[in-house]
Amino acid sequence: MVQMLSPEGELLLQGPYGAYAAELDAEDLRGMYRDMYTIRRFDQEATALQRQGELVMWVPMTGQEGAQIGSGSALQPQDYVFPTYREHGVALTRGLELSSLLRRFRGVSHGGWDPSETNFHLYTLVLAAQVPHAVGYAMGMARDRKLDSQLPEAATVAYFGDGASSEGDVHEAMVFAASYDAPVVFFCQNNHWAISVPTEVQSRIPLANRAKGYGFPGIRVDGNDAVAVRAVTSWALEHARSGKGPVLIEAFTYRMSAHTTADDPTKYRLSADEEAWISRDPLTRLEKHLRAAGLADDEFFETLAAEGQAMAEKLRQDVLAMSSPxxxxxxxxxxxxxxxxxxxxxxxxxxxxxxxxxxxxxxx
Known part of the structure; x- marks a missing residue:
């Protein structure tokens, strides 16, 4: 498993992806932490809004900030993202107004934003349906560039979970991607639970190993290490954009909250399991590094807390002001x-x- 940042916050630039992590400067690292903090505060406020009856449902993502911000920050503007329904952090890195993510969950829109403005597709509630869409779009981008060499090299990223990896759509998408060297990165957030079904019931091997069967690279990365995720995703996107074909990334992370606000995780998992993952919190890990390396001080974190509170208050105002169609x-x-x-x-x-x-x- 690729790891660059230990749970204690020690930075270890090692292996073939170390050079990509070495390119990150202090502003990059602070920016990733800022985005992770912001999206966690957003997630907390959205959960509160649902509990108060202001949203029909909500899909929490606490614990997966490292996987989402790390990968999202590696994208270039011309890349196109096909998310599931939990990629709130990736949406932030693509420049979406956060309140737009809540329009569908409040029931006032079928989407909430224009995908063409940010190259971030609408959320897909049908499990794994977005994965073959990503491959088809990638094949189209590759064809367009053959017809017009002035177009920039670009790739698509298909986000899905460990549960979706058991769907036939994912298998079929990977067959097509391998057959046509489609510039697509398959990004699986293995958060250990397909609602109530643990990963070990879904697969006997690490999910990244499945890539070998299709003939393209598979990488398992510590999904709670934002630096490692950024490095691995940067390499994978470069590989795909340059015409070398698809890559599968398995981000090994953990869903700290419920599958959705309609779910009760206490029915199927132990609190001791959750406690074991608290020490691997992606925010805590990066904060330790920023403090130890002298890249951020108390003022930075205090300012961020105030900005997060202001964001949450505006988010609530925006949601309450949404008019029903x-x-x-x-x-x-x-x-x-x-x-x-x-x-x-x-x-x-x-x-x-x-x-x-x-x-x-x-x-x-």
Whole structure:
């Protein structure tokens, strides 16, 4: 397993990916910590909003900040991301307004943002469906560049969890990617639980080893080590962009909270297991390094705490200000252009609603 930052915060630039980690300066490391702290505070506020009835559901990601910020910060603007429904940290690195992530979970939008603005696709709630989409998009990008050499080298990243890795979609996507040397990085966040099913029930070998069967590189990285994840992802993206084909990254991490706010993890895992992972917290690990290396002081962390609180307050205001769409909007979201059948159904709905106007009893 690739690791650059020990749980005690000691930086060890070793192995073939050490050179990529060595490129990170103090501002890069502080930036990664800032993003990890911000997205954890965001996750806490979103969970509170759901518990207070302001969101229909929420998908927490606490514990996976290192995997998401480490990989997201390695992306270049021309790269395109296909997320599942938990990649809030990656969304932050792509420049999304955080409140837009909550529009779907509040039930006021089918998406929440325009993917073309940030090259970050809409969340995919159908397990593993985004993985073949990422491969097809990557194949399209490679074809476009053959037709126009002025286009920049680019890759897609398909994010999925250990549970999704058991879906046929992932297998089929990897077959296609290997067959056509698609510039795609498969990024599996192995957080140990497919809802209530542990990883050892899903696979007898490390998930990264599956790449050998398809004929492309597979790397297992400490997902709670943001520096190592950044280094490995940088190498993988460079490999894919240069036409050498796909890469599978398994980020070995842990989901510290529930699968969703509708889940109760106490039903299937022990608190002792969670306690064992607290010492591997990705934020604590990077903070130790920043302090020990003299790259950040108390003022930095205090300022960050104040900024996080201000972000949470604005997030709550934004969510409460979200207006619900009208029922007729459902008829305009099916096709890009007007469709006669949909128009007919819309007119029927309007006549149906109008029929109640004459039946209302007069008020006293």
């Amino acid at each position: 009208g029922f007729t909007d459902a008829f305009t979201d099916v096709y890009a252009e007007a469709h006669p059948l949909i128009q007919e159904e819309l007119e029927f709905h309007r006549r149906y609603e109008a029929g109640f106007a004459d039946s209302q009893e007069p008020t006293a």
